[in-house]
Amino acid sequence: xxxxxxxxxxxxxxxxxxxxxxxxxxxxxxxxxxxxxxxxxxxxxxxxxxxxxxxxxxxxxxxxxxxxxxxxxxxxxxxxxxxxxxxxxxxxxxxxxxxxxxxxxxxxxxxxxxxxxxxxxxxxxxxxxxxxxxxxxxxxxxxxxxxxxxxxxxxxx
Amino acid sequence: xxxxxxxxxxxxxxxxxxxxxxxxxxxxxxxxxxxxxxxxxxxxxxxxxxxxxxxxxxxxxxxxxxxxxxxxxxxxxxxxxxxxxxxxxxxxxxxxxxxxxxxxxxxxxxxxxxxxxxx
Numbered sequence: 644x645x646x647x648x649x650x651x652x653x654x655x656x657x658x659x660x661x662x663x664x665x666x667x668x669x670x671x672x673x674x675x676x677x678x679x680x681x682x683x684x685x686x687x688x689x690x691x692x693x694x695x696x697x698x699x700x701x702x703x704x705x706x707x708x709x710x711x712x713x714x715x716x717x718x719x720x721x722x723x724x725x726x727x728x729x730x731x732x733x734x735x736x737x738x739x740x741x742x743x744x745x746x747x748x749x750x751x752x753x754x755x756x757x758x759x760x761x762x763x764x765x766x767x768x769x770x771x772x773x774x775x776x777x778x779x780x781x782x783x784x785x786x787x788x789x790x791x792x793x794x795x796x797x798x799x800x
Numbered sequence: 801x802x803x804x805x806x807x808x809x810x811x812x813x814x815x816x817x818x819x820x821x822x823x824x825x826x827x828x829x830x831x832x833x834x835x836x837x838x839x840x841x842x843x844x845x846x847x848x849x850x851x852x853x854x855x856x857x858x859x860x861x862x863x864x865x866x867x868x869x870x871x872x873x874x875x876x877x878x879x880x881x882x883x884x885x886x887x888x889x890x891x892x893x894x895x896x897x898x899x900x901x902x903x904x905x906x907x908x909x910x911x912x913x914x915x916x917x918x919x
Binding site for chain 2: 716729
């Protein structure tokens with residue numbers, strides 16, 4: 644028995660392929676050099692600011708671990724505040740990964756995703772949505788850290 | 801003063817790598833993927849003993865990128881394992897990262913409640 648391919652299905656396949664090549668042609672190439680430059684500069688400046696805070700705390704006699712913890716807390720606060728007043732997202736348009744990778748970007752992801760969901764209420768709207776990006780991040784951090792700890796227990800026993 | 805330059809250089813390099821990942825790979829790599837990737841790679845490098853040298857050189861340039869958060873989780877876990885064995889694997893990470901996690905939840909929630917998205 645002769646089986647002919649379903650013409651409608653075949654047409655669909657061709658259309659999808661054509662469409663994808665067209666998208667590849669038309670899509671603007673990300674300006675790699677410019678993006679990289681701004682990511683480097685903005686990310687660098689954020690880390691430099693954090694280092695300045697850390698140096699100040701150390702000069703005031705804080706212990707090394709405490710100074711690092713305080714610095715994280717302050718940077719997280721700044722990230723949340725700047726996201727709230729709308730500055731951080733503007734910065735993100737220029738800086739790209741320069742605003743995502745530092746811990747201020749973690750804080751930005753928490754606030755930005757939660758702010759949109761006030762209409763669902765302060766408990767299951769905002770309260771749940773602060774974890775839409777932070778949740779997966781913490782899950783992977785914890786799982787890997789516990790695994791590494793378990794491996795160490797296994798090796799040293 | 802030199803610590804500021806090193807923080808700028810190392811921190812900038814971390815962000816540059818993130819930007820290259822976003823621009824050179826599939827467009828479905830979102831900021832969320834970058835954050836998950838950084839904390840995971842940071843935790844793993846830390847377990848292999850490769851992250852601490854970066855913190856020694858770069859200071860906040862290595863501890864402020866989210867990979868530094870993964871480093872804190874792993875180091876806290878390893879230290880607690882030495883003291884308490886397997887129980888430490890479950891308690892050490894959160895203990896070491898407690899201030900950051902709590903600050904992120906509290907400040908994040910408050911900012912989202914107080915401010916409204918701009919349109």
